[in-house]
Amino acid sequence: MLFPLALTLASAIPMADLSALSSFDRLPTLRTGIKFGAVTSYDRTEGNDDGFSGTYSFVRKEDGNLVLADLKGPGCITRFHTPTPSGDTLEFYIDGETKPTLSMPYRDYFTGEHAPFVRPVVEWAAGGAYSYLPIPYQKSCKVLLRAARTQFYDLNFVQYPEGTVVPKFDSKAPTLPTLANISSAWAQTAQKGPLLVMNGVTERVAFDKILAPGKTVTLLDRKKGGRITAMSLSPAFVFQGRARDTLIRITWDGEKQPAVLMPVGDFFGYAFGKPSMRSALLGSDNGTNYCF
Numbered sequence: 001m002l003f004p005l006a007l008t009l010a011s012a013i014p015m016a017d018l019s020a021l022s023s024f025d026r027l028p029t030l031r032t033g034i035k036f037g038a039v040t041s042y043d044r045t046e047g048n049d050d051g052f053s054g055t056y057s058f059v060r061k062e063d064g065n066l067v068l069a070d071l072k073g074p075g076c077i078t079r080f081h082t083p084t085p086s087g088d089t090l091e092f093y094i095d096g097e098t099k100p101t102l103s104m105p106y107r108d109y110f111t112g113e114h115a116p117f118v119r120p121v122v123e124w125a126a127g128g129a130y131s132y133l134p135i136p137y138q139k140s141c142k143v144l145l146r147a148a149r150t151q152f153y154d155l156n157f158v159q160y161p162e163g164t165v166v167p168k169f170d171s172k173a174p175t176l177p178t179l180a181n182i183s184s185a186w187a188q189t190a191q192k193g194p195l196l197v198m199n200g201v202t203e204r205v206a207f208d209k210i211l212a213p214g215k216t217v218t219l220l221d222r223k224k225g226g227r228i229t230a231m232s233l234s235p236a237f238v239f240q241g242r243a244r245d246t247l248i249r250i251t252w253d254g255e256k257q258p259a260v261l262m263p264v265g266d267f268f269g270y271a272f273g274k275p276s277m278r279s280a281l282l283g284s285d286n287g288t289n290y291c292f
Contacts (some may be wrong), residue, residue, distance in 0.1 A: 003095040016136035016166045017180050033161045039069040051152035069143040074164045077135040079156040083128030088147035092232045095139040100283035126276035128286040136166040234288040239264040242273040266270050
């Protein structure tokens with residue numbers, strides 16, 4: 001099932017370029033003319049069978065195998081995530097080729113041992129396995145799993161305006177220098193933050209507060225316009241556990257209903273009661289929760 005989302009873009013085709021994964025200064029750039037979409041194993045009846053039985057874990061069947069996605073170009077697969085990869089063969093057919101451009105066991109795409117699906121662009125972590133390796137296609141891309149059944153997956157893609165020329169997928173990429181740049185950028189810690197380009201004067205507000213059981217403590221109360229560019233809370237371990245009973249509330253411009261009201265751990269990407277997320281923009285690192 002496809003979910004087209006509202007579109008934006010100014011530069012030509014940055015998402016088809018591997019170097020874009022280390023260009024955090026592109027994140028706030030508004031984009032026009034590009035469609036963002038996803039193909040997932042969600043329950044088409046609006047129930048909760050989002051891959052559990054495998055009933056909706058394909059877009060169609062082909063000779064007993066499962067077509068996980070059938071995309072029209074010009075476009076680019078930007079992300080692939082699954083918590084249930086198997087040993088069955090997963091194939092990518094790009095631009096109508098009769099032989100697969102990529103073909104190997106499903107789980108091998110995420111181990112980091114098979115180029116070009118190498119770390120840090122792929123990983124197997126809490127929440128499942130993921131790949132951010134861009135897979136561009138000019139005319140089409142069919143993703144075929146040679147299996148009778150699979151479970152959970154979600155695949156994100158972008159579709160460019162007609163006439164856009166995308167780079168041909170290069171199975172020998174990524175190059176070592178490009179990987180080194182991505183690794184360095186993704187390794188930014190909670191203290192450094194990502195390399196975002198921002199205008200204006202940045203003000204740092206520090207606090208050292210004690211939160212008593214059943215009580216509320218205010219960390220920030222601003223009376224003038226601006227934006228929060230970074231936030232950190234530590235120590236991370238105090239928000240661990242399955243109780244999820246410490247909440248964070250954020251309210252903008254005097255509104256009565258909070259825009260954010262959720263467990264602190266959930267906000268910073270905890271899983272099963274423990275810090276788990278660690279990206280350039282949000283997660284936990286060296287005992288500190290951070291959000292940029």
